[in-house]
Amino acid sequence: MATLRDIVYEDVREGELYEKLDRNRVRCFACGHCCPIPDGQPGVCKVRYNRSGTLYVPWGYVGGVQCDPIEKKPFHHAYPGALAYSFGMLGCDLHCGYCQNWVTSQVLRDPTAVAPPLRVAPEELVREALELGAKVIVSTYNEPLITSEWAVAVFKQARSAGLLTAFVSNGNGTPQVLEYLRPWVDLYKVDLKSFDDRHYRQLGGRLQPILETIQRLHDMGLWLEIVTLVVPGFNDSEDELKRLAEFLVSVSPDIPWHVTAFHKDYKMTDPENTSPDALARAAEIGKSAGLRYVYAGNLPRQVGDFENTRCPDCRALLIERFGYLIVGYHLTPNGCCPRCGRVIPGRWASSFQGQVTSRPFGLRNRTRSDLLSILTS
Ligand code: SF4
Numbered sequence: 001m002a003t004l005r006d007i008v009y010e011d012v013r014e015g016e017l018y019e020k021l022d023r024n025r026v027r028c029f030a031c032g033h034c035c036p037i038p039d040g041q042p043g044v045c046k047v048r049y050n051r052s053g054t055l056y057v058p059w060g061y062v063g064g065v066q067c068d069p070i071e072k073k074p075f076h077h078a079y080p081g082a083l084a085y086s087f088g089m090l091g092c093d094l095h096c097g098y099c100q101n102w103v104t105s106q107v108l109r110d111p112t113a114v115a116p117p118l119r120v121a122p123e124e125l126v127r128e129a130l131e132l133g134a135k136v137i138v139s140t141y142n143e144p145l146i147t148s149e150w151a152v153a154v155f156k157q158a159r160s161a162g163l164l165t166a167f168v169s170n171g172n173g174t175p176q177v178l179e180y181l182r183p184w185v186d187l188y189k190v191d192l193k194s195f196d197d198r199h200y201r202q203l204g205g206r207l208q209p210i211l212e213t214i215q216r217l218h219d220m221g222l223w224l225e226i227v228t229l230v231v232p233g234f235n236d237s238e239d240e241l242k243r244l245a246e247f248l249v250s251v252s253p254d255i256p257w258h259v260t261a262f263h264k265d266y267k268m269t270d271p272e273n274t275s276p277d278a279l280a281r282a283a284e285i286g287k288s289a290g291l292r293y294v295y296a297g298n299l300p301r302q303v304g305d306f307e308n309t310r311c312p313d314c315r316a317l318l319i320e321r322f323g324y325l326i327v328g329y330h331l332t333p334n335g336c337c338p339r340c341g342r343v344i345p346g347r348w349a350s351s352f353q354g355q356v357t358s359r360p361f362g363l364r365n366r367t368r369s370d371l372l373s374i375l376t377s
Pocket residue numbers: 028029030031032033034035042043044045046047048093145146
């Protein structure tokens with residue numbers, strides 16, 4: 001009987017982000033590991049592999065599809081209320097003990113993670129996204145950098161159909177993969193998990209490639225938001241959060257920073273869940289460092305004003321949220337504060353377009369009438 005590995009290794013095509021080395025070895029540039037891969041072996045991510053001197057990469061399937069409010073990705077400065085049609089593949093270049101998507105991200109590393117891939121064409125994903133009223137199509141759930149060729153194939157179709165495109169990523173990029181993505185990605189969220197290289201090494205990565213990716217994405221002009229999951233006892237010291245926030249300010253004080261609440265998951269069950277006070281404290285550190293747009297997530301109505309967008313000059317309330325729900329929208333048609341006229345950085349529609357849903361919902365195994373009832377409830 002074919003194993004999951006057999007199936008995943010069948011759904012491939014030659015990659016575009018690699019170079020050939022001597023002795024049938026290759027070097028992959030899809031993520032910051034830049035693996036040199038001997039013939040017959042996979043890279044660290046387990047889903048890109050070298051066969052006879054050619055790098056094969058995932059192609060033609062999804063590990064999961066879901067419709068999310070864009071606020072869940074989270075993007076707070078990009079088309080509030082939009083429906084984000086989200087797909088993922090399988091595998092990851094990191095192995096975070098608290099991964100919330102471990103069933104798909106760790107599928108070839110952890111025998112308890114089982115997520116059979118579903119074969120699909122880019123056109124089918126785009127068609128479904130349009131039918132459901134999505135504005136944005138997002139590569140997410142597993143690490144999208146390691147499946148960049150497939151994401152770009154989907155995004156090319158999506159762009160020609162009038163959709164926007166987004167990456168929700170750990171940011172472990174390289175100059176090559178970012179140049180490859182640049183023409184096809186509108187919005188990019190980076191998960192900056194820590195500001196301590198030792199912590200990153202526990203998760204299977206390094207800090208420096210992530211910092212360089214953040215700087216590059218900003219310089220390239222992609223719309224960028226940053227998330228930090230605040231894990232008690234892991235990355236929540238005042239010193240670490242302060243240095244992290246100061247780094248973001250050095251790139252741009254206009255980058256939105258989301259601090260989100262940890263809850264026990266996968267292999268990380270020792271730390272306590274993040275309390276509302278601890279999350280608000282982290283957000284205050286970001287504000288004090290000079291970030292103009294700081295948000296606290298995963299704890300609706302428990303973090304005071306940190307769910308809302310306010311004008312950094314006159315403090316007018318611009319976008320009011322309750323969790324993922326948009327409660328009030330007051331930006332001008334050209335994305336300015338209606339009281340003082342300050343330009344608010346982001347990607348804004350000329351007016352609020354309403355919200356398709358404030359709750360995520362899965363797509364597979366649902367009938368069309370199920371979906372319509374969710375969308376109209
Ligand atoms: S995507 Fe990253 S981990 Fe996977 S083979 Fe390429 S460099 Fe290695």
